[in-house]
Amino acid sequence: MVLRAQGLACGRGGVVLAEALNFVVASGRCLLLRGPNGAGKSTLLLTLAGIVSPLAGGSVLEGTDEDAGPQLHYCGHRNALKPRLSVLENLDFWAALNGPTGMAAPDALDRVGLGHIAGLDAGYLSAGQGRRLALARLLVSVRPLWLLDEPTAALDVEGHALVTELIDAHLDRGGLVVAATHDPITLPDLTRMQTLAMGRAR
Numbered sequence: 001m002v003l004r005a006q007g008l009a010c011g012r013g014g015v016v017l018a019e020a021l022n023f024v025v026a027s028g029r030c031l032l033l034r035g036p037n038g039a040g041k042s043t044l045l046l047t048l049a050g051i052v053s054p055l056a057g058g059s060v061l062e063g064t065d066e067d068a069g070p071q072l073h074y075c076g077h078r079n080a081l082k083p084r085l086s087v088l089e090n091l092d093f094w095a096a097l098n099g100p101t102g103m104a105a106p107d108a109l110d111r112v113g114l115g116h117i118a119g120l121d122a123g124y125l126s127a128g129q130g131r132r133l134a135l136a137r138l139l140v141s142v143r144p145l146w147l148l149d150e151p152t153a154a155l156d157v158e159g160h161a162l163v164t165e166l167i168d169a170h171l172d173r174g175g176l177v178v179a180a181t182h183d184p185i186t187l188p189d190l191t192r193m194q195t196l197a198m199g200r201a202r
């Protein structure tokens with residue numbers, strides 16, 4: 001499986017943020033989007049997700065079965081949690097919506113360190129706990145392409161390590177990751193990583 005961008009231009013509000021982007025991300029590899037605030041990293045992720053239309057060119061995930069349904073997870077800045085549902089109910093909701101094709105929800109909560117508060121209303125979660133719950137969505141539904149916007153935001157040191165482990169395990173399974181991040185993410189095997197430097201918006 002390969003994510004291929006060709007002649008891709010993206011922008012918001014009539015401003016071109018990146019243009020003539022050509023890159024390939026193959027199975028088992030992670031592309032890190034780097035650049036200052038406002039460079040267009042989130043916009044590029046939204047464009048790859050199909051949420052924002054490209055201004056030119058495009059991107060395609062090659063090697064997928066057209067009948068297999070959605071092939072990507074988009075994990076944005078916001079955690080998309082329902083505050084009146086418990087932690088487990090939130091994850092069950094996402095598993096039902098995206099398909100319960102991955103880990104069982106209680107196991108996924110254990111994996112991200114939230115098993116002990118599965119019954120707590122999500123509205124009471126700390127910022128980092130909310131981020132961990134958002135990341136658990138990646139585990140309960142199997143999708144090959146992960147588009148992650150600041151996945152380590154609000155996470156503690158162990159949380160940073162968790163993100164690295166989740167990405168690494170996903171790559172082991174042949175997954176692909178594109179992640180916008182200001183924090184360093186260093187995978188054990190550096191040959192799995194590539195970087196796209198984006199410039200400041202004009």
Ligand SMILES: Nc1ncnc2c1ncn2[C@@H]1O[C@H](COP(=O)(O)OP(=O)(O)OP(=O)(O)O)[C@@H](O)[C@H]1O
Pocket residue numbers: 012013014017035036037038039040041042043044180201
């Ligand atoms: N809907 C919109 N209309 C107009 N401009 C927008 C819109 N959404 C984002 N922008 C602008 O697009 C630019 C790029 O924003 P984007 O969120 O992609 O940057 P980023 O590289 O992810 O930044 P950060 O590192 O701060 O997260 C910013 O200048 C932002 O103000």
